[in-house]
Amino acid sequence: MRRRHGVLLTTALLAQLAAGPFPATATAPGAPEPTAQCGVVRSGGTPLGDAEVTLYQAGDGGHARPRVLARARSTEDGRFTLDYRRPDDPRAVLYVLADLPGAGRTAAATTDGTTTDGADLNGPHDPHGPVTLAAVLGGAAAPPELVVNERTTVAVAYALSRFTGPAGVSGTHPGLQNAAAIAHNLADTGTGDIAATLATPPNGHLTSTMAEFNTLANLLAACVTGDACDRLFDLARRPGHDRPQDTLRAAVDIAHDPGHNAAELFDLARTSPSYLPALSDAPAAWTVALRYDGNGHEIDGPGNIAFDADGNAWVTNNYRYDADPTVPVCGGRALLKITPTGQDAPGAPYRGGGLYGAGFGITVDTTGTAWAGNFGFQGDGCPIDPTPLERSLSRFAADGTPLSPPEGLQEGGIAQPQGMASDRTGTVWTANCGGTGVTRIPDGDATRAREIPLPGLRKPFGAAVDPADRLWVTGNGNDSVQLLDPDGTPRRTVTGGGLRRPLAVATDSRGNAWVGNSGILPVPCAGSTADDLAAAATSATDDPATRPGASVTLIHSDGTPDPAPFTNGGLFLPWGIAVDGDDTVWVANFGGHRVARLCGTDLTACPPGHRTGQPISPPDTGYPSDGLDRNTGLRIDPSGNVWLANNWRTVPLRTNPGGHELVLLIGAAAPVPSPLL
Incomplete structure (x- = not known):
């Protein structure tokens, strides 16, 4: 497998957010029954309303385009419901992006592959900056309520860090499917907490990884609920690459180059101690072991x-x-x-x-x-x-x-x-x-x-x-x-x-x-x-x-x-x-x-x-x-x-x-x- 050039995850995925609603169609014989997935968008314990929540099926192939399955907007208490039909392919990887108001837009892809114009990602945004949170739905049994927060975003950014490209998240079997499953070893999408694998021996308090993972979540929270987005994007930018434009892409960039600006990122994370336990000292690198x-x-x-x-x-x-x-x-x-x-x-x-x-x-x-x-x-x-x-x-x-x-x-x-x-x-x-x-x-x-x-x-x-x-x-x-x-x-x-x-x-x-x-x-x-x-x-x-x-x-x-x-x-x-x-x-x-x-x-x-x-x-x-x-x-x-x-x-x-x-x-x-x- 050769190198995937560039990390253009959110640019491409946001390009699909303006896709129009699905036309009403009758259920074909043998087609999957409609499914309703409830969820909530949060930052720490704070609900995030008015987030545009989109469910995707990851692309099947190295450069395949992800497919929009459903869309919803979170209410004031952060809750949403996604109505969709489960793909026929049992190996399909599904994931959710929650985009908060003020996040930029590029040309947006519709479900039939055409595009509509949107605002430039580099254009004006609100003080919270462009915020995109994520969670993996496929790869494990779907929880009754899906939680999308900074922890689930870090899990996606690390586990799926190598499955990004100009078309969005895509990959081949078994790499993509295994990566989606491993994301559930980091964050529990049913609660938004640390997953059991990371929280218990031989991990848990026996190593510093759980505290490091929480610190990475705090780093994103400094942008989501604070005014540190520009600082986060400047520090997360990998040498020779474009500056990230949202929280998810910033986390992906850190995963790709974990030793870059490690101490400065730690200092920024300490400004938003939403998730505990967290690191007390800066790591030499942000590798998640x-x-x-x-x-x-x-x-x-x-x-x-x-x-x-x-x-x-x-x-x-x-x-x-x-x-x-x-x-x-x-x-x-x-x-x-x-x-x-x-x-x-x-x-x-x-x-x-x-x-x-x-x-x-x-x-x-x-x-x-x-x-x-x-x-x-x-x-x-x-x-x-x-x-x-x-x-x-x-x-x-x-x-x-x-x-x-x-x-x-x-x-x-x-x-x-x-x-x-x-x-x-x-x-x-x-x-x-x-x-x-x-x-x-x-x-x-x-x-x-x-x-x-x-x-x-x-x-x-x-x-x-x-x-x-x-x-x-x-x-x-x-x-x-x-x-x-x-x-x-x-x-x-x-x-x-x-x-x-x-x-x-x-x-x-x-x-x-x-x-x-x-x-x-x-x-x-x-x-x-x-x-x-x-x-x-x-x-x-x-x-x-x-x-x-x-x-x-x-x-x-x-x-x-x-x-x-x-x-x-x-x-x-x-x-x-x-x-x-x-x-x-x-x-x-x-x-x-x-x-x-x-x-x-x-x-x-x-x-x-x-x-x-x-x-x-x-x-x-x-x-x-x-x-x-x-x-x-x-x-x-x-x-x-x-x-x-x-x-x-x-x-x-x-x-x-x-x-x-x-x-x-x-x-x-x-x-x-x-x-x-």
């Missing part, structure tokens, strides 16, 4: 993530779950499948197929089959000998049925498998961290698996395929990267460019490879142990001298590395790495509680004046969150959410060092199609 823990007693040491065609997250689990870090745990025997909204998929977690202590290796192939690498992770004190259990792969059907035998798939020289990747032909690859090469499984046929020795590679770890189906593999043990042709022929060994204890690798749309250099982390295979990894990780502090070499290396598609690595953006023990749909680069860190974001090779997706590798996230802190622990896997889903695996606790105990959550940065990245091939 939401934690998932599945059923609450299954995630322990999540290693890496892969998405299927529906946007479900398949997750490896290092350890058997136990909430007590002092209790010795053996290797995880459960493969997780988490829905986009954070629940277990039907029948999940899945067991069998030789699964034991899976690590960083997981992929979903062209058929929707999930593969996991059995590394043999376990805590100190587990009585099981992991040696016979760390030399196999496990394979599962889309419904969780194990397709590998009880001892796992052992063909092709599997040895402590870590990074995995699959290509468009169905070929599956795995890096053998405990060996000297990779295993290639053509067409996913394990009987044809073969080992490809790579003498120039020690501790093969990260693996990624590029658009030409070539494989890139990192060598954590000798600061190198190996490039292989699709048939497995070794093409080039890459050294230099700042490669130092490299871990994950990702490729962009131009065939370039991006490598996360941990600098000091030895992966626990081929002679190194988990104790070595823990010692290196705990030695890193805020002093850069304690984590030398923490960086990202760009290797061009011809195998030539950039002479110098990239070192800013909040990099702190880089591990997982991914490239989003705009070719910008995201990096997880095994320390520092932060995510880094770097400008990629497509400079049009970066702030003006940025160069390739220059940080987009704040240089000193990255995008920090107290919801993050020690992160390994990082992936981007079809809705533009950045998923991270809280693999280890900040202070790990060797008996059970595992973390217990997945963390999503909501709507932070350009969406990526799934599965990642």
